[in-house]
Amino acid sequence: MQPLKRITSRTVVIASTDIDTDQIIPARFLTTTTKEGLGKQLFADWRYQEDGAPKREFALNRAEAGGAQILVAGRNFGCGSSREHAAWALLDYGFRAVISTEIADIFRGNALKNGFLPIVVDEATAQWLLQHPGAELDIDLEALRLTLPTGASIAFGIEPFARHCLLNGLDEFGYLRSKLPEIARFEAARS
């Protein structure tokens, strides 16, 4: 994995609360056997009309959304199904981070394992972000600070081990495999 230290980008806002992983990637696309190419199906049912044409009013279809790497969403983003396809679809589309007041547990874990930052902020910051789509943000994973165009700098938290892995481009799997001797001893002690 590439080290991830900083994301500087404009935002796209999808203000709905409780955005579930069925919306992020509907189940009919889960028949894939790879991780690639899910970006075009991201938010498919909110993004496209029946005939496949983009719905003009949806945030991702506006011209100013092009190239944005940060998604700002309402409370409880990523709830529902454990499908990691949700994180893969967001990444494949080009997003690198989501900011919300609350992010569902399984999605958060899946996101971090793929180098996608789930960032939880306080209500006031979230409100500002929701009201300012397209704001240019700086996310500094090293300093754990989010800087708004107003100059305001907000601290955020990321699970320390995941942060360490992301900053150094390490895979959590390598660490887990290094614990195989302990795992074998645990098994031996139990049997």
Add this chain to the structure above:
Amino acid sequence: MTARTLFDKVWSAHEVVAETRDTPAVLYVDLHLVHEVTTPQAFSMLKAHGLPVRRPDRTLATMDHSTPTQSAQVFGSVPIKVDAAAKQVRQMEQNAAEFGIELFGMHDARRGIVHIIGPELGLTQPGMTIVCGDSHTSTHGAFGALAFGIGTTEVGHVFATQALLQRKPKSLAINIEGRLQPGVTAKDLILAIIGQIGVSGGTGHVLEYRGSAVRALSMHERMTVCNMSIEAGARAGMIAPDEVTFEYLRGKPRAPRAKDWEAAEARWRTFGSDPGAQFDASVDVHAEHVEPMITYGTNPGMVMPIGAAIPDKKGDEVFDKAMRYMGFHGGEGMLGKPVNVVFIGSCTNGRLEDLQAAARILKGRKVAPGVHLLIVPGSQQIKRQAEASGLADIFQAAGADWRESGCSMCLGMNGDTVSAGEYSVSTSNRNFEGRQGKGARTLLASPLTAAASAVKGSIADPRELL
């Protein structure tokens, strides 16, 4: 020694390496359940690293999510209708063979929904850690196991190491006192709990359902309750094992036998929260106040007693969006609203007892004209039991569509879908937009309410037909 919760006990018994400020715990996994949808990329990861599945003996695979429920497609006289699903099924077969994993394939009499077959086989046991690439893994918590859904990367981690990196969640006690009223089911109870604490009320927590109402529940009812823990955002849901649990497991094909049983039962008895054990938070629920419940919106927290009026939150953006999607209005009642489809099945309500409940309503009655009642047993074993005990005859005489087992219309991956704009009363677990098919409108309810609505052709209170 300090008093510990059930969750504390199961967690600490599986901690290979304890967590520190800088590193998560290494948590041992006793049982890894596998299905065709969330594993292909994990097998690819093993291949890329040249690694085997470390403990095939702790791994069991089935096929449920994308599999057809039409007998001709299952048993081969007709090809699987959905091409991509057929490919996924074949890939599961290849991967299971290549990595030496036991697979209950398409024609296997033991095949079924992954969360139905674990308990059915007696593989799901108290005090275990159980994971699966599926959020409804919480179902197995009904046995006092710590069971939770994981993503595909973690599926790969478990394949390769039989362990996971995990931070310990907090604990939330759901204290449920009193008795459920006649016509009110475990499904209504869990919907009421989600309505009370909200769809993120359990985030970051493992729930323990406790109290006299929980002790009075059968195993299938406990599974229904624990199954939907994830719908409150919880990491897992657990119920302490007791005589009901042991009675259920006794004699199951893969439960311990003879001497082993005695030792296992003695150990299982230690998995309960100690008196005075501290939870990080707690909630009180009164079982006798729970009514038959139905959802009116687009997440399971948008739920109300079936005879009530939809709360009027006009002006609330999320509420308004849900009402537009559902074609409902705040302030109106739900009873008598027409339905197009009724689905009875899923890991929430696809067990034999759920089918028996539906049959209580359907016996000697007919499905209303124009309504499609789809009944999908949770496993092939349940299908056989339902056929041997006459339930299937009752369903078919009523005009229901009786199928092979699978997840089916809970998520519509296999082509069993609800059409855009149609209303579906469903015993499944999620009423998200498009969950049962693009544009489908899902109303979650119990098997009793679903069956009553199928008979009436409109949303109905099952107590009128019991």
